[in-house]
Amino acid sequence: MIRILAVDDDIHMVNFIAAELRQAGYEVTEALSGEQALEILESETMDLAVVDVMMPGIDGFELTRIVRGDYDLPVILLTARHHIEDKERGFLAGSDDYLVKPFEAKELLYRVKAILRRYNHPEDDLIVIGSLRIDLKSYEVKSPNGILFIPLKEFELLALMASKPRQVWSRDSIIENVWGIDFQGDEQTINVHVKRLRQRLERFSPDVKIVTVRGVGYKLEVVT
Structure with a gap:
């Protein structure tokens, strides 16, 4: 089963993400901070991370750099609409895609499926x-x-x-x-x-x- 790490300091948002992904058949682990996310990655194997940009301590950009560099996981960044400039910073940090809050569940699922397909099925096998x-x-x-x-x-x-x-x-x-x-x-x-x-x-x-x-x-x- 595909395992996804959902990281957001807003417990309502992380619960929403987790619930939608689980309903779609994914196994989801939740983290309320960048620090907690890294603790989870030290002991558990994940296939993708959905990460909020604005978090205290280790923010989404720094967490993305670590996740991409140390664990080679694809990352979807979540950003507030009035922080649209985060898109460039996110891609520079190594994210694969980004979503602007608020977003619909079906848009998140579409982007998750697209990235997993790209990573799990290389064109030349x-x-x-x-x-x-x-x-x-x-x-x-x-x-x-x-x-x-x-x-x-x-x-x-x-x-x-x-x-x-x-x-x-x-x-x-x-x-x-x-x-x-x-x-x-x-x-x-x-x-x-x-x-x-x-x-x-x-x-x-x-x-x-x-x-x-x-x-x-x-x-x-x-x-x-």
Whole structure:
């Protein structure tokens, strides 16, 4: 299920956003400040963030810069109508789109769907990270060293982590995305697959590494 982080210091607005998104089938986590949003991102995997511009402490612009830089998440910024100049600042901070308050729920849903479609379905079905080229159509992993054919679950695990480099994937989120919510195994299954995939990458593409984040999960990094 697609997970969205809704961030706004106005509890009525964040509740409205969350309710509309949940009704549309998304899983939503709410945050009432930039600081709370970052705490959530440290332990949970998200697919998109809807962020209000005007917040005390870490405002929407700064939060967008952090979210884009550290978690590579798409961001929709929310701005008041009399702050229309925020559009330029928002795009410079790295936002993907913006909405002017007040807005209709259907407009928010349209923009969410458009951005998720752009991020989750690349036109060429190719993910490039470091020296790796991951072909989602042929299930081939390529590097200057040739072509690497790996078991399906290892391929899905690699493609998942490569889709959002540097983002930490919890074991629960890996299970949900690769094995499905009905998976009856345990974390040892993930550990085995990660170990095998890590060993393959060390030989095949040493600049791309799976990093263990203790107590949280794993992330993919390019080592220069």
